[in-house]
Amino acid sequence: MRAKDNLRSAAEVLVDQLRIHGVKHVFCVPGESYLAVLDAFHDSDLAITVCRQEAGACMMAEAIGKVTGRPGVCFVTRGPGATNASHGIHIARQDSSPLVMFVGQVARDMREREAFQEVDYGAFFGSMTKWTTEISDPARVPEIVSRAFYTAANGRPGPVVISIPEDMLVERIAAVDAPPFALVETSPGPADMAKFAAMLSAARAPIMLLGGSRWSQAAADGIARFAQKYSIPVCTTFRRGHLFDQTHPCYAGDVGIGPNPKLIARVKAADLVIVIGGRLGELPSQGYTLFDIPRPQTPFVHVHPGAEELGRVYSAHLPIHATPTAFAAALEGLTFSRAPAGEAKAAHADYVEWTQKPTEQPGAVNFGAVMVWLRDNLPADAILCNGAGNYAAWIHRFFRFRRFGSHVAPASGSMGYGVPAAVAMKRLYPEGQIVCLAGDGDFLMNGQEFATAVQYDLPFTTIIVDNGMYGTIRMHQEREYPGRISATELRNPDFPAYARAFGGFGVSVERTEDFPAAFKAAQASGKPAIVRLAIDPEAITPVMTLAKIRAKSLAEQGR
Ligand SMILES: Cc1ncc(C[n+]2csc(CCOP(=O)(O)OP(=O)(O)O)c2C)c(N)n1
Ligand SMILES: [Mg+2]
Numbered sequence: 001m002r003a004k005d006n007l008r009s010a011a012e013v014l015v016d017q018l019r020i021h022g023v024k025h026v027f028c029v030p031g032e033s034y035l036a037v038l039d040a041f042h043d044s045d046l047a048i049t050v051c052r053q054e055a056g057a058c059m060m061a062e063a064i065g066k067v068t069g070r071p072g073v074c075f076v077t078r079g080p081g082a083t084n085a086s087h088g089i090h091i092a093r094q095d096s097s098p099l100v101m102f103v104g105q106v107a108r109d110m111r112e113r114e115a116f117q118e119v120d121y122g123a124f125f126g127s128m129t130k131w132t133t134e135i136s137d138p139a140r141v142p143e144i145v146s147r148a149f150y151t152a153a154n155g156r157p158g159p160v161v162i163s164i165p166e167d168m169l170v171e172r173i174a175a176v177d178a179p180p181f182a183l184v185e186t187s188p189g190p191a192d193m194a195k196f197a198a199m200l201s202a203a204r205a206p207i208m209l210l211g212g213s214r215w216s217q218a219a220a221d222g223i224a225r226f227a228q229k230y231s232i233p234v235c236t237t238f239r240r241g242h243l244f245d246q247t248h249p250c251y252a253g254d255v256g257i258g259p260n261p262k263l264i265a266r267v268k269a270a271d272l273v274i275v276i277g278g279r280l281g282e283l284p285s286q287g288y289t290l291f292d293i294p295r296p297q298t299p300f301v302h303v304h305p306g307a308e309e310l311g312r313v314y315s316a317h318l319p320i321h322a323t324p325t326a327f328a329a330a331l332e333g334l335t336f337s338r339a340p341a342g343e344a345k346a347a348h349a350d351y352v353e354w355t356q357k358p359t360e361q362p363g364a365v366n367f368g369a370v371m372v373w374l375r376d377n378l379p380a381d382a383i384l385c386n387g388a389g390n391y392a393a394w395i396h397r398f399f400r401f402r403r404f405g406s407h408v409a410p411a412s413g414s415m416g417y418g419v420p421a422a423v424a425m426k427r428l429y430p431e432g433q434i435v436c437l438a439g440d441g442d443f444l445m446n447g448q449e450f451a452t453a454v455q456y457d458l459p460f461t462t463i464i465v466d467n468g469m470y471g472t473i474r475m476h477q478e479r480e481y482p483g484r485i486s487a488t489e490l491r492n493p494d495f496p497a498y499a500r501a502f503g504g505f506g507v508s509v510e511r512t513e514d515f516p517a518a519f520k521a522a523q524a525s526g527k528p529a530i531v532r533l534a535i536d537p538e539a540i541t542p543v544m545t546l547a548k549i550r551a552k553s554l555a556e557q558g559r
Pocket of ligand 1: 440473
């Protein structure tokens with residue numbers, strides 16, 4: 001409770017700073033290490049979501065950062081709380097998402113004795129964060145929280161971890177609040193844009209690859225207008241399909257896992273590659289095989305908001321230090337000595353051909369047909385959330401994202417993300433249509449957050465693609481060690497009964513044609529829902545069966 005001495009506890013000052021920096025949502029698992037903050041929440045208008053495991057809380061905050069571009073915030077306790085949460089910290093790192101995590105810490109006079117649950121967070125989080133610090137002087141709460149928001153959100157965004165000793169939090173102080181932090185748009189200079197225009201004028205087959213963070217709907221629209229004007233094909237990179245309207249006539253496809261071979265050929269044949277926002281990491285670069293390192297064989301423009309990322313892997317012919325949003329704005333009105341003209345029409349035709357119809361699959365439920373149904377029936381602003389597993393291949397291939405922020409999924413390939421992300425999206429957009437997609441393995445990594453969905457009355461539908469195995473790893477096993485199944489089989493619970501036990505709605509689908517009615521029933525229930533799809537384990541990718549992969553590797557191994 002706030003006292004009348006005109007002083008505030010450090011915890012109250014901290015919560016006031018969050019409000020000043022525009023925070024609306026906080027995700028947490030409570031701990032006795034930060035009771036004073038929990039008490040300050042009591043008097044605040046922050047929307048608090050109490051979670052069942054810190055990884056879920058941290059992923060929820062990361063998802064908020066991903067779609068808003070402003071740091072998501074979570075609070076966890078020391079030791080086991082912080083180590084659980086590290087899963088979400090790693091996602092924020094690899095996905096370049098702004099995140100600020102507060103960790104309750106042992107009292108200052110016990111530091112370095114390995115007191116109860118004490119961890120050295122600087123050492124533990126190491127290179128995963130942009131900054132890890134501890135507030136030992138309560139008077140510095142406004143300064144350090146302000147720096148945390150600037151650091152997490154600007155340049156290449158990422159996670160910041162702040163440990164808050166419990167005795168520091170209860171000290172009463174006369175602190176001056178910080179002003180709200182600013183998002184800093186780094187804009188390209190006129191010389192950069194002139195060089196860019198000259199390179200584009202000289203190109204016959206330019207291509208754009210979009211990725212990373214610091215995007216907005218305005219940026220996506222700006223790139224779309226520019227691409228259309230000059231007929232430039234645009235691809236998105238792994239898990240960034242929502243950066244461009246995939247129904248747009250310039251959309252060329254997804255450069256990720258299992259890409260369209262024609263698209264890869266097109267990227268390789270391009271005479272100007274324009275990478276905007278992304279790092280072109282291992283997955284989109286097809287295992288660093290698309291472009292030579294350090295100097296790409298093709299004229300290469302790299303636009304990135306983090307100065308330290310330019311030249312880190314690729315020594316671009318034109319590195320541009322700019323946010324995608326500022327770069328897209330600078331494209332407006334750009335003039336050329338010779339108007340560029342790309343091959344967008346052919347590229348989009350290849351994309352449509354590759355994704356239009358579901359492939360034939362063994363088993364009575366064709367997940368491709370389910371994705372096509374969702375594509376045809378969900379509104380453009382529906383948000384799809386998922387984690388990692390082979391099932392995601394069907395999402396990337398058959399769904400068509402149209403709006404910025406409509407796909408919330410980890411580029412870091414982390415399992416267990418879909419349910420927490422869907423909880424966060426439904427908290428952020430109570431009227432929004434949110435669909436979570438999960439593998440059977442994937443779902444149970446953070447399936448406990450289904451209870452959070454029930455607790456906060458968050459009606460979203462989770463589609464569980466149940467093939468009774470850690471399918472991705474089984475696929476790799478069949479390729480490398482054919483026929484030798486090891487530690488990849490799963491015996492699953494009755495998922496619809498799981499949903500009902502938590503207070504949600506559950507249904508199982510055994511045939512493709514039953515999916516629409518089941519999905520509609522889940523939506524009509526008004527509850528968090530699970531639609532479980534019975535998938536034939538043989539249907540391991542949209543084009544391969546396990547038997548085919550095994551036979552191929554046995555043949556290659558001469559057995
Ligand atoms: C947190 C985490 N642990 C382990 C992995 C390694 N991994 C990648 S995919 C996968 C299996 C996914 O299984 P499931 O969710 O059932 O999807 P499926 O591949 O069967 O479609 C595993 C274990 C990972 N990516 N993330
Ligand atoms: Mg599975």
